[in-house]
Amino acid sequence: TTVCDQGQTMGGESDIAAERRATARAEWEAYWKIRDIDSRGTFYPRARYYVHKMFDAPASWFRETIVEPLHAKNKMPYYQRELTRVPEIDDCGVNDKACYFEANEQFRLDKMVDGFILQILRQRVDRCMLYNQPNFNPCQKVIEDMEENELNFFIKYGELGAEADVRDAYMKQKHRMIWERRHPEVMAERARLYSDHKEKLANGEMDYEFWKKGTFFQDKKNLEPPYEFHLSKSTLEGDKPLSKDWQFYKKVAQDEEFAKAQDAKQHKMPLF
Structure with missing residues (x-):
């Protein structure tokens, strides 16, 4: 059709x-x-x-x-x-190989389409920032659209690897929903911060640190020890350790100010 x-x-x-x-x-x-x-x-x-x-x-x-x-x-x-949608993986029987194959092909097609959509949004941001530099205020909407889609893309496909199939994505979604139910206070705080960010955006104030804490090479997920000459993981991955100090998380749990002190060492360079 x-x-x-x-x-x-x-x-x-x-x-x-x-x-x-x-x-x-x-x-x-x-x-x-x-x-x-x-x-x-x-x-x-x-x-x-x-x-x-x-x-x-x-x-x-x-x-x-x-x-x-x-x-x-x-x-x-x-x-x-417009392709006809087939049953999702959660509707397939345990031994229904044909249903799993169709759901997996649909998953691959959806991932490809979502990737192209994200690519178009990134190109819009690049063109807008190149045209309006050094004033990026007119690019607030396109940046917001790109960041939200990057987050949604990472939630669905991130950290699964190139060989992941629809079952891996289904299990990731299941584990994410379980984690959200076990940590309602974290989800409530996220919802509050997201609401405050949208309110600032409606008032014409673009707080880019809501999405990126500083420039891209200053993100915590990109930190690497200065004494090593190799990356612990690919730069495309998003789950790099905050620190290789084995007592880091223990210190964070014992002292709330320790994490704030570590975060204060990050030099933030906002774009707006």
Whole structure:
């Protein structure tokens, strides 16, 4: 089965394409207005403005009058293939090999699609930060979308390895739900911090330390002892030890201020 793209009409132009075209036309008109204002009272810049305008006027007229209407009239609708969902792994019988195979193939396809979605979100952040640097405030929404999707992707697929299948992901989900039930106070604190973060974001305040405690190489999961020349795990993994001191967690359990003191040693460099 196929579904038609949202806002798309048969043989016509989508609302999104029309909006982008109108935005591009307004930006082009604003460009010529700036050129006109900057060249007033001058000789060579004014002459260059008229020459450029002379070449641009017929080309813009031909595109807006002939090319764009033809594209809008003859544009074919975009269809996205919608695959029929098969039963999930929790619906399969213990010895149902066929059901397990279909659920595993569906899991692999979902992982691939989620990976491409995350890649697109990262590209949006890169383009936004490159365009608006050094002011990253206009990129708050795209950064928030990317960080949330990275977290969700890690929750579902993280630390499973390349050879993991749908049963591994199912077991990970089961263990995560058990852990959340055993630690309701931790989940309540997470919910409170997340709510405060969303409230700050709605007020125009982007607290990037909510997602990244400092820059990427200062994250605790990336810490490595200075006396070793090899990494304990791949940089793509996210469960590196906080410390190789075997008494570290014992000290944290005995003294609450010890963890705060260790965290204070982390030099934070916020982006906003």
